[in-house]
Amino acid sequence: MKVIAILGSPRPKSNSSALARKILERSGELGAETQEFVLNKLQYKGCQACETCKTKLDHCVLKDDLTEVLEAIHKADAVVLGTPNYFGEVSGQFKSFFDRTYSFLNPDFTSRLTGGKSSVIIMAQGQTNLNMYADVYSRYEAWLTRYGFANNFSLRMNGPRPAGSVEERQDLITEAQKIAEKLILLTPKNH
Numbered sequence: 336m337k338v339i340a341i342l343g344s345p346r347p348k349s350n351s352s353a354l355a356r357k358i359l360e361r362s363g364e365l366g367a368e369t370q371e372f373v374l375n376k377l378q379y380k381g382c383q384a385c386e387t388c389k390t391k392l393d394h395c396v397l398k399d400d401l402t403e404v405l406e407a408i409h410k411a412d413a414v415v416l417g418t419p420n421y422f423g424e425v426s427g428q429f430k431s432f433f434d435r436t437y438s439f440l441n442p443d444f445t446s447r448l449t450g451g452k453s454s455v456i457i458m459a460q461g462q463t464n465l466n467m468y469a470d471v472y473s474r475y476e477a478w479l480t481r482y483g484f485a486n487n488f489s490l491r492m493n494g495p496r497p498a499g500s501v502e503e504r505q506d507l508i509t510e511a512q513k514i515a516e517k518l519i520l521l522t523p524k525n526h
């Protein structure tokens with residue numbers, strides 16, 4: 336069982352990344368192999384809309400630091416996606432990564448990924464009101480479903496919290512640990 340995290344915050348003590356790491360930590364305790372990718376430390380381009388992944392190749396033609404990340408998603412059983420909310424959306428780092436997952440789609444827009452993987456989308460926002468930006472998860476979850484992800488979870492952190500303040504949110508830490516336990520239970524191994 337392999338669980339990977341793709342982290343879209345540039346902050347060294349990011350709250351979304353800290354929650355993703357709680358999921359990796361619990362998954363590791365339960366026997367999973369874990370790996371994380373911090374997008375802000377990688378050099379990569381967004382999708383160039385060249386359509387090579389639809390006309391000539393079954394993968395993205397670009398060769399950069401994201402190549403390994405896209406390949407890791409193919410091999411993973413569960414993928415944890417962490418991002419801050421910037422202007423009502425995911426971070427730019429995360430969006431440029433997500434656009435490159437266009438290469439997961441065949442020319443007929445069916446998925447090239449093996450079905451049955453699990454996902455967790457973690458979003459941290461400054462706004463206290465969780466009704467604000469509730470649409471973001473559903474939009475990205477729809478694409479994950481198209482990619483064949485079968486069990487999809489979300490975890491949201493609200494409130495104007497400084498970086499590194501996840502330890503004050505025992506409720507969210509417990510939720511992260513419970514999500515990890517569900518990932519291990521629900522996800523079939525070795526896609």
Ligand SMILES: Cc1cc2nc3c(=O)[nH]c(=O)nc-3n(C[C@H](O)[C@H](O)[C@H](O)COP(=O)(O)O)c2cc1C
Pocket residue numbers: 344345346348349350351352418419420421422423424459460461462496498
């Ligand atoms: C460029 C920028 C834009 C932001 N836009 C919003 C926003 O529209 N709504 C909001 O609630 N918080 C906004 N925030 C606050 C972040 O979402 C918040 O600090 C979050 O906890 C950051 O997550 P992280 O700790 O994982 O980096 C913004 C922060 C930055 C730096």
